[in-house]
Amino acid sequence: MQTSKLNLILARLVFLSTALLCFIGVLLELWYAYRHTSSLPPNAGFTRTFGPGIDGLLNQFSFFTTQSNLILGITTLLLAIDLDRTSSSFHIWRLIGIIDITITGIVFNFVLKTVPKNDIIADTASYLEHDFAPILAVSGWIIFGPAKTVTIPRIFLAGLLPITYAIFTLTRGAIQEWYPYDIMDVPRLGYPGVAINIIGIFVLFLLIAGFLALVDRLLSSRFGRISFPNS
Template structure:
């Protein structure tokens, strides 16, 4: 009979595979829809998908789960932070998408498949994998503090890039439409959601470890 660690490694490998499938399908769908959107031509249109928090979070989840599938015993602060980021950023992605952004989509075909994978399936796989297989005991105040760095860097990159290109990947960070004050308030609310989830995950991890 397979041990829990062996099942966990299989789950992590499966999660990484689903992430890879979602990204490939998204690239395919984006490339096929050239001629529309902010960047109508390739390769700019395809490359632009990597500016989305959803895609970056999926890549982070996929990379960390792949590393766990290869070798679960990883205890560095950097990996523990990236592992927490992968789970929480995907949780925030799923929550924000389904509460705020889902009604803005009108997708079909490969685009709809990629959207389902990247916004619904991978967040669930990441969360369930963390709850059931851990690894436990890898969160704490230091890791929580460092975990906010990735979302902040994404926001800074997005706002600076947007000021030059005029492109903002999500309506709630569109400075041209809402103004900087409103955008920063929106981002503060998301940051509070993220920190709340990070703190809750730390407390839950301690309970699960006991």
């Protein structure tokens, strides 16, 4: 089905809006981290903190939230610039962005024990990164696609990133004595407890990937979903 010019314009606007929202959220997060000492998860088994200063800012890039927002922001910005992206590597990163931001929203809102910072900058960044970005990302993907891009090999390759993230985080945590989330708090939970949490999140990754694959197949020719022959 041929995609109309109006749908292409709307797709670009949605992708651009998603990218800007992600980048604003990350910038606000980094600004707050630069000016404040990092907070510990509730009942943390460690006491290491970062910041204020450049160490606190750089440490934010170790958060899954920051990484998923950056990946989503960059891939949607690239789509806003050029919708006709047929590179398989691009669509793998596009898939990573959609799945990871969905995990970010679900885990933050339903799993993590978070405490509001009562700071307009920090709380605005949190809402943008954990609530608005997942909703806009998934709805934009469902409506505009690009369609016919979710395949089993791409899901497999996309799954390597969260595995790598878990290994990196646990290794860095053992060295720095710091962990970004309470579900990865080795001093409190031990490696068996953390391993159970990581496996649970990876199962969530597979469930989301399966849902996206099903939607991609069922809705490939619905709404205004963009489809290119080589994507």
